[in-house]
Amino acid sequence: MANIMIQRGSKGEYVFYLPKRDLEDGIVSMEFDTPEKWGGEIKLNNGGCYYIEPQPAPARLPISLRAKRLDAAE
Amino acid sequence: MSALTREESEALIQEVLEVYPEKAKKDRAKHLAVNDKSIEQSKKCITSNRKSLPGVMTIRGCAYAGSKGVVWGPIKDMIHISHGPVGCGQYSRAGRRNYYVGTTGVNTFGTMNFTSDFQEKDIVFGGDKKLAKVMVEIEGLFPLNKGISIQSECPIGLIGDDIEAVAKKTAVETGKPVVPVRCEGFRGVSQSLGHHIANDAIRDWVLPRREGKAFEGTPYDVAVIGDYNIGGDAWSSRILLEEMGLRVVAQWSGDGTIAEMEKTPYVKVNLIHCYRSMNYIARHMEEKYNIPWMEYNFFGPTKVAESLRAIAALFDDKIKEGAERVIAKYQPLMQAVIDKYKPRLQGKRVMLYVGGLRPRHVIGAYEDLGMEVVGTGYEFGHGDDYDRTIKDMGNATLLYDDVTGFEFEEFVKRVKPDLVGSGIKEKFIFQKMGVPFRQMHSWDYSGPYHGYDGFAIFARDMDMTLNNPCWGKMQAPWLKKAEPEEAKKAA
Ligand code: SF4
Numbered sequence: 219m220a221n222i223m224i225q226r227g228s229k230g231e232y233v234f235y236l237p238k239r240d241l242e243d244g245i246v247s248m249e250f251d252t253p254e255k256w257g258g259e260i261k262l263n264n265g266g267c268y269y270i271e272p273q274p275a276p277a278r279l280p281i282s283l284r285a286k287r288l289d290a291a292e
Numbered sequence: 293m294s295a296l297t298r299e300e301s302e303a304l305i306q307e308v309l310e311v312y313p314e315k316a317k318k319d320r321a322k323h324l325a326v327n328d329k330s331i332e333q334s335k336k337c338i339t340s341n342r343k344s345l346p347g348v349m350t351i352r353g354c355a356y357a358g359s360k361g362v363v364w365g366p367i368k369d370m371i372h373i374s375h376g377p378v379g380c381g382q383y384s385r386a387g388r389r390n391y392y393v394g395t396t397g398v399n400t401f402g403t404m405n406f407t408s409d410f411q412e413k414d415i416v417f418g419g420d421k422k423l424a425k426v427m428v429e430i431e432g433l434f435p436l437n438k439g440i441s442i443q444s445e446c447p448i449g450l451i452g453d454d455i456e457a458v459a460k461k462t463a464v465e466t467g468k469p470v471v472p473v474r475c476e477g478f479r480g481v482s483q484s485l486g487h488h489i490a491n492d493a494i495r496d497w498v499l500p501r502r503e504g505k506a507f508e509g510t511p512y513d514v515a516v517i518g519d520y521n522i523g524g525d526a527w528s529s530r531i532l533l534e535e536m537g538l539r540v541v542a543q544w545s546g547d548g549t550i551a552e553m554e555k556t557p558y559v560k561v562n563l564i565h566c567y568r569s570m571n572y573i574a575r576h577m578e579e580k581y582n583i584p585w586m587e588y589n590f591f592g593p594t595k596v597a598e599s600l601r602a603i604a605a606l607f608d609d610k611i612k613e614g615a616e617r618v619i620a621k622y623q624p625l626m627q628a629v630i631d632k633y634k635p636r637l638q639g640k641r642v643m644l645y646v647g648g649l650r651p652r653h654v655i656g657a658y659e660d661l662g663m664e665v666v667g668t669g670y671e672f673g674h675g676d677d678y679d680r681t682i683k684d685m686g687n688a689t690l691l692y693d694d695v696t697g698f699e700f701e702e703f704v705k706r707v708k709p710d711l712v713g714s715g716i717k718e719k720f721i722f723q724k725m726g727v728p729f730r731q732m733h734s735w736d737y738s739g740p741y742h743g744y745d746g747f748a749i750f751a752r753d754m755d756m757t758l759n760n761p762c763w764g765k766m767q768a769p770w771l772k773k774a775e776p777e778e779a780k781k782a783a
Contacts, residue, residue: 223575235575240341240488242676264335280579 220287222268225280234262235280241266251275259288296666296707298688301326305690308702316345323693327685334678340693341674343481349697351645351717352671354477356380358486360443362569363494364473366390366520366545367553368400369438371430374407375423375455376445380477381405389734391524392547399436406430415447420458427462427470438550439469441493449476469550471497482672482694483647484568491572494553499577502554512538512607513559517574517585518566518649521546523739528746529565529590535621536600536614538607544570557581561606563588565742566649568670568677589649590742591750592657593626622744630660633751636759638662640710643703645695645718646732647671652681654713654732657741657750666707669695701725711758726766728757 223235224245232245243266249258256275260268267289296304305324309317322339331337344350353361356374361384364372374381386403394400408426410419427440440462442455455472463470473493475486514533519526526546533540541559542552556562562574562585574585586606588599597619604615640663644651651668658665668685669692670677678691685691690703697718704712704727712722713732722729730736730753738753740746 223579225575225578237488237572240484240674240676263333278582280575282579 219284220268221282222270222285223280223282232260232279234260234268257283260285265289296688298326301688301690304703304706308699311698316348319345320696320699323695324699325691327682327687327689327691329682329685329687331682332679333675334682335675337682338678338691338693340670340678341481341484341672342694344694345696350694351697351715352481352694353483353486354446355475355479355483355486355489356443356445356477357384358483358488358569358672359473359475359490359493360384360486361388362483362520363487363490363545364441364443366392366402367441367548367550368392368394368402369436369549369551370441370469371401371404371406371434371437371439372441372443373423373426373430374405374445375419375442376408376447377410378407380445381407381443387734388520389522389737389739390546391521391527397434401434401437410445410447415451418451418453419448420453420455423453423455423458424462427458427466431466437468439471441471441473443473444476446477449474449478469497469501484672484674487569488572491570491576494573495576498550498553499557499573503557507555507558509558509560510539511560512611513541514538514561514563514603515542515544515552515556515559516540517542517544517556517562517564518568518570519543519546519742520566522733523735523737523741525740525742525746528740528743531745532590532596532600532618532743533563533603536604536618537611538603538614544573557583559583561586561603563603565590565653567680568648568673589653589656590746591654592660592747593622593630593744594660595653595656596622596744596747626744626747629748629751633755634662636755637751639664640758641666641707642711642713643667643690643707643709644712644732645669645671645692645700645714647673650732652677652684654741655684657747658754660747661751661754663711663754666690666709667692667703669693697721711754726763728760728763730754730757 225233227233234245235242244263245260246263247261250256250272253275255272257270257272268285269288270283270285309321312320325337360372382405385405392400392402396403408422414422459470459472471493475489479485519529526543530540542556562583564574564585564587567587577583578585589595600615600619604612642658642663642665651670655665667690711728713730715733716731719729719731735741741750
């Protein structure tokens with residue numbers, strides 16, 4: 219499990235940030251993206267893949283979360 | 293000499309890599325690249341933030357340097373103890389020229405060196421008691437200090453002293469903030485992790501201190517983050533923001549105070565100059581206090597105007613008008629600077645190798661003078677820095693991450709730039725090679741370079757260096773070939 223942060227980029231897209239490795243990257247897909255259910259598997263621009271427990275969508279971004287690494291790039 | 297083509301640049305990188313053993317070659321190859329503006333993500337072409345290769349000359353610093361030297365050091369009304377042996381603090385003392393106002397030794401302590409001066413017995417028996425004693429002494433000798441930060445040097449982490457416990461205890465006794473920072477030099481691959489650790493310490497030990505207390509805010513409150521006031525940089529930036537109608541509540545951390553930092557959670561926008569060293573705290577404040585942040589660039593009139601407009605766009609019409617007014621006011625002054633220096637500098641080529649924000653931020657200032665940056669690199673940049681740089685650099689220019697002494701020299705020999713901008717360690721090598729050089733970490737004892745006022749100084753300094761008559765005197769007179777007759781007659 220790793221601490222991550224999800225925020226909005228300049229074009230309104232989700233941006234993923236992993237402070238530990240200072241990895242900043244765009245999120246290309248998120249499994250669930252509705253107000254009631256949000257999260258699940260997220261795929262990054264660099265090919266990495268993380269999992270966050272599905273939850274109600276956060277009221278505002280950025281938000282710090284715990285995420286599981288499914289498949290890291292590099 | 294005209295610029296290198298893409299093929300030539302690539303060939304040059306290959307040629308430079310030739311001298312390394314197989315494994316080192318493979319490793320270094322990932323850190324050198326030829327810029328291609330079409331690439332969206334830097335990691336496709338360049339690797340960064342990796343451990344330096346053993347045996348090469350790297351120009352990086354340590355985590356302690358990142359925390360004490362960069363982030364914490366300039367906070368002027370706190371005392372920063374270099375906890376550990378005396379050398380780390382003493383040899384880096386006041387080297388960054390972070391200007392501040394105040395009476396040194398009375399209410400400000402920026403250029404002083406405080407250390408717990410570890411000896412063998414402190415390593416063997418632990419230095420906690422000594423640290424507590426040092427802090428009591430500080431209270432007695434410098435009662436006007438507003439707090440203490442404990443900057444750990446390597447041995448503290450190695451012997452496992454509990455500086456947090458000492459800090460908490462002393463803070464209760466003195467009633468002032470005491471911040472332990474775990475920035476031992478061996479952490480991380482460069483000073484960059486030190487910035488991060490320092491940011492985290494501010495997050496945990498400084499920002500919560502005024503939570504819930506009254507603050508008389510205005511809708512125009514901003515904080516300047518990541519400006520270390522080198523040679524007065526923050527001052528020449530701040531006056532522009534104030535002139536357009538904003539209220540600068542805090543300066544992080546050049547000429548800054550701990551009170552300003554504590555008040556930052558009340559501002560409306562955080563303005564970030566050095567993204568690399570302070571983006572962490574900006575992200576934290578965005579999440580916790582809902583404060584948006586934006587990066588700006590105050591190098592060269594084009595970028596200053598762009599940034600002022602971008603900042604104003606976050607506020608109402610009053611500020612937008614203010615920005616236009618400021619830009620219009622300085623425009624003729626800047627035009628005069630450009631008219632004076634551009635003809636002398638036009639077409640000159642520059643290679644940079646610095647840290648933080650400068651490898652990309654100063655490009656605009658050089659372009660305003662008609663100069664071209666043909667190579668740039670970061671000492672301790674990360675992927676997101678290079679993402680931002682690729683767009684600012686021309687195609688087929690060189691990018692080098694954590695460049696080694698050898699690589700840098702070879703690049704300069706082949707690319708033959710008219711000016712090199714890097715640190716003090718590189719300065720004399722290149723000057724002896726006959727290449728004009730500016731020390732771009734602390735502005736070669738000049739500055740400020742930020743803002744409109746800074747640009748005038750920047751332009752003068754570049755001209756002074758580049759067109760200095762000494763570069764024509766690199767050869768001993770008796771070795772010179774006889775001048776052709778006509779030239780003599782003309783003269
Ligand atoms: S690496 Fe360690 S010993 Fe060296 S300057 Fe940094 S803190 Fe001091």
